[in-house]
Amino acid sequence: MGQTSRIRTAYQVLVILLVGALTPGRGIAQHEEKLLTAVARQSVVQISAQLYVSKGNQESYRLSMSQLLLITTEESPTAGSDNPRPGEPEIKNWKGSADLFDTRTGIKTHLAGLTRLLHRTTVTMGPGGFEASPDGTWLYWGTSTSRSSGIWHAAHLDGTHYRKWNYIPQEDRFFLDDRHLVQISYVDPVMFVRDLQNPEKDRKYRTPEQARAVLTRFASQQPVFVDVYPQQMGVAPVDYARITIYRSEDRLQWLCHQSDPTLKAPEAVETRKIKIPEEATHKDSEIWFTGCEVSPDQKSIFYEVMFSRNTPLSRQPISQELWVSRADGQGLHKIGYILAGPDKQDSFNDLLVGFQWLPNSKQISFFFQGVDYVVDAKTE
Secondary structure, eight states, X not given: OOHHHHHHHHHHHHHIIIIIIOOOOOOOOGGGOOBHHHHXXXXXXXXXXXXXXXXXXXXEEEOSSSEEXXXXXXXXXXXXXXXXXXXXXXXXXXEEEEEEEETTTOOEEEOHHHHHHHHHHOBSEEEEEEEEOTTSOOEEEEEEOSSSSOEEEEEOTTSOSOEEEEOOOEEEEEESSSSEEEEEETTTTEEEEEESSOGGGOEEEOSHHHHHHHHHTTTTTOOEEEEEESOSBTBOOBSOEEEEEEEGGGHHHHHXXXXXXXXXXXXXXXXXXXXXXXXXXXXXXXXXXXXXEEOTTSSEEEEEXXXXXXXXXXXXXXXXXXXXXXXXXXXXXXXXXXXXXXXXXXXXXXXXXXXXXOTTSSEEEEEETTEEEEEEOOOO
C-alpha cells in the first residue's frame, strides 16, 4: 500500500473511532507520558507535510535518516498505442524532476542524471515505489507500460549503472545485501535474486528447497523473518497484534502456503499475541492496533495504536501512540503519543502520519503538523 493511501486509511480509522463510538480519551499514568514530538528530532526547516507525502504532482521517498527523494511530475505520460493509427494518441514519456532533500540542512539538490533517466524510461504511468539498498548504493523503483503490466528498474542515485527487468507481481521483496535484491512472486510462486551489478548472475528458484539453500547462506545476517498482523493500514482495527516468526530459509515455503493452503506450511519458530500491558491503560480504555511494521533487519516491530474510552458522552481527545518491541514481542514499550481530539478530524496535519522504518532499522520517521520527524526506536 502506498504512503498516501496509508495516510488516508489512518484518517478513516480515526473518523470511525470518533463518529462511530464517540469514545475519545484515555488514562495512562502521567509520569509515563511522553509527547512523541518532544522525543523525536525534526527537520531543520518546517515545510508542509504535503510536500513530502503528496501534493498532487509530488511524492517523497525516504532513502536514509537525512535524505528524502522528491519526485515531481510536470507532465503526466500519455497512454496510447505503440504504433498509433491516424488520430490515436502517441505515447508520451513522463516529464518531471528528481531531487534530493537533506532534512538536516534544508538543502534540496537536483538529481540531473536520475531525472534524465526517468524521462527516458518512464511511459504510461509515472515512476513510484522508490527504495534504497541498505548502504544507499542502489535505487529501485517500478513503472508501467502500455505493452506490459510494468517494469522494475534499478540504478545508482546519479542515474548510472541502469538496468531493468520485466514486471512480476510480488508478495515480498527485500535486500540480501547492498547488491542483491530478492523478489518473491505470488504467481507460481517463484523467488528471484537480482544481482543489480551483473544481470547475468540473476537467478530464479521455483521450489522451497531451492530457495532454502540460497537463503541459508544469508541466514547468519538475518536468521528469521517476521509475519505480523495487522501488517498495515486498511484492515479493521483490532486490540492485539499477532507475531509469527519463521526461519529465513523458509520464506518461499511460507509464501507457497499463503498462496495455496493445501501446501505444507513451514514450522514457526515462535508465535505470540501482543497486547498493551494492563498497567499502562485505564480500565475504561479501548485499544486499537491500526498498523504494525517489521524493521528491515527483522529485529524490531513498531505498532501504531489508538486509545479511546467507553464513555459515549466523553469529548476528551483520543490518544494516538507509537509503541516498539523486539521481533519476538518482548520489551514492548511506548515511545510517545499525541492527542487527536474530536474537533481535529478534518485535517491530516492533526494526525501522526507516514510512519516508516529508516533503512538502518534504528529510527522511525513520521509527519506531524507539517513537520518531518525522526525518532530513535531502541528496544528494551
